[in-house]
Amino acid sequence: MTGAFLPVVNREHKVSITQQIFLAMRGAISSGALEKGSRVSSWQDLSVQLGVSRGTVKRAYDLLKDQGLIVTKGRGGTWVAAEVSEVSTESGPSARTPRGLFYDFEEVPQYFQLGVPAQDQFPSKAWHGAWRTAIATESARPQIYPDPRGLSSLRREVAGYLATARGLSCHPSQVFITSGFAGALGIVLGAMDFRGCKAFVEDPGFPRTRYALQQAGVETIAAPVDHEGVMLPFNESEARLAVITPGQQAPLGMTLSDARRAEVLNWANAANAWIIEDDYAGELQLSGRASPALAADDRFGRVFHIGSFSKTLNPGLRLGFLVVPPALTDLFGTFVGHLAPAGSVVAQQAVQNFMAGGHFYRHLRRMKTLYARRKMLLVESLRRELHPGVRCEFEGALSVRLFFPHSIDDVAVAVEAQKAGLGVLPLSPWFQSRPHGKGLLLGISNVRDRTVREKCQALSRVMASHTYG
Numbered sequence: 034m035t036g037a038f039l040p041v042v043n044r045e046h047k048v049s050i051t052q053q054i055f056l057a058m059r060g061a062i063s064s065g066a067l068e069k070g071s072r073v074s075s076w077q078d079l080s081v082q083l084g085v086s087r088g089t090v091k092r093a094y095d096l097l098k099d100q101g102l103i104v105t106k107g108r109g110g111t112w113v114a115a116e117v118s119e120v121s122t123e124s125g126p127s128a129r130t131p132r133g134l135f136y137d138f139e140e141v142p143q144y145f146q147l148g149v150p151a152q153d154q155f156p157s158k159a160w161h162g163a164w165r166t167a168i169a170t171e172s173a174r175p176q177i178y179p180d181p182r183g184l185s186s187l188r189r190e191v192a193g194y195l196a197t198a199r200g201l202s203c204h205p206s207q208v209f210i211t212s213g214f215a216g217a218l219g220i221v222l223g224a225m226d227f228r229g230c231k232a233f234v235e236d237p238g239f240p241r242t243r244y245a246l247q248q249a250g251v252e253t254i255a256a257p258v259d260h261e262g263v264m265l266p267f268n269e270s271e272a273r274l275a276v277i278t279p280g281q282q283a284p285l286g287m288t289l290s291d292a293r294r295a296e297v298l299n300w301a302n303a304a305n306a307w308i309i310e311d312d313y314a315g316e317l318q319l320s321g322r323a324s325p326a327l328a329a330d331d332r333f334g335r336v337f338h339i340g341s342f343s344k345t346l347n348p349g350l351r352l353g354f355l356v357v358p359p360a361l362t363d364l365f366g367t368f369v370g371h372l373a374p375a376g377s378v379v380a381q382q383a384v385q386n387f388m389a390g391g392h393f394y395r396h397l398r399r400m401k402t403l404y405a406r407r408k409m410l411l412v413e414s415l416r417r418e419l420h421p422g423v424r425c426e427f428e429g430a431l432s433v434r435l436f437f438p439h440s441i442d443d444v445a446v447a448v449e450a451q452k453a454g455l456g457v458l459p460l461s462p463w464f465q466s467r468p469h470g471k472g473l474l475l476g477i478s479n480v481r482d483r484t485v486r487e488k489c490q491a492l493s494r495v496m497a498s499h500t501y502g
């Protein structure tokens with residue numbers, strides 16, 4: 034064999050041997066164990082070495098060829114392609130991580146990873162109790178279809194929480210339990226039939242929202258953000274929708290000012306348009322009291338309010354909630370009944386138990402204090418360890434933002450940092466319009482005293498090789 038790399042195959046495995054060879058070689062190319070431009074065994078030789086049929090190896094090689102990972106030169110042998118594209122080395126058609134999702138689903142969270150709660154401070158005892166009771170309740174219930182809008186007890190609980198914590202008074206019939214923010218967004222886009230419409234999105238803004246809208250056939254119009262939050266370009270008279278993060282702008286963290294809140298609501302009313310409020314962080318505002326939900330000021334019935342348990346409890350729950358204007362409850366009830374019924378009743382019941390027991394509120398209060406402390410710890414450490422030329426912003430949001438000059442490739446910096454186990458995200462994919470701002474987003478929820486210095490030093494080394502060397 035020309036290359037020293039020999040894939041390991043396991044005949045007991047559920048995955049076919051062809052697929053195992055393909056995945057092993059793709060992984061080796063991706064990690065550099067098989068270098069670009071290096072020679073590999075012919076499929077005939079490899080079949081002998083592995084003791085498997087030639088056809089099995091040939092099929093794996095064909096898959097690798099289809100992805101441009103290897104090239105065959107007839108009698109000249111088989112070679113790892115000299116130019117291997119990033120996407121194809123990272124993942125094949127069946128395994129490719131959806132665009133806009135930045136982390137590996139199977140991994141434990143990396144240091145600085147965004148969008149995950151603190152992993153070490155979860156009230157596990159109360160949580161287990163909530164689940165135990167939920168399982169007992171559900172096992173005793175008849176096996177019938179549940180309300181597709183969500184368990185009525187949870188919808189009542191959410192309505193109570195929104196009134197207390199987000200200043201939003203709504204009737205439980207306006208509340209729909211969803212598969213997180215993403216599920217709620219899909220419901221609004223489908224029920225309101227926004228396909229073919231134009232929508233304002235924040236620029237910079239959450240990439241998943243932009244991709245979701247585009248996926249649903251909605252054209253996105255970039256709305257710039259300044260220190261008061263989003264500025265809707267009102268001259269764009271055709272927009273029928275705006276998707277915004279008024280509580281804490283994602284990713285920059287500012288709260289939408291009172292003047293802008295009024296402007297946005299008046300625009301929706303005058304233009305017969307709609308607003309989707311992504312309240313992803315809810316009450317988790319680290320300094321002062323969180324401003325009330327935008328929907329709380331909605332006199333015109335134009336705001337869809339979406340909350341998520343992803344940041345407050347666990348993204349693995351896939352639970353969130355959607356509050357629709359009172360006039361639309363029937364329309365949405367019919368829509369979710371047919372196309373997007375709420376998920377597992379056990380999970381819903383467990384969350385309801387957890388909330389009803391007061392644990393959710395207690396947990397949120399503790400997390401606010403913890404995250405504020407972790408953020409300051411990180412900022413102090415970054416100030417000590419990073420080049421003084423790096424602009425660091427930390428007001429608002431559950432992140433710290435580092436800004437780079439335009440000449441720096443922030444995606445390359447983030448990829449290298451991720452290889453070093455640092456879950457930073459590049460800022461540029463959050464921009465729709467050009468030139469993209471450049472920088473990094475650092476999550477704060479899992480920053481620890483013991484390790485923060487070492488991690489900031491590691492980040493500084495990665496940045497130094499790209500930027501401030």
Ligand SMILES: Cc1ncc(COP(=O)(O)O)c(C=O)c1O
Pocket residue numbers: 147148212213214215216239278283311313340341342343344348352353
């Ligand atoms: C801006 C924004 N919206 C929504 C979410 C939550 O999405 P989901 O509820 O689908 O997990 C996140 C989580 O990272 C977010 O950053």
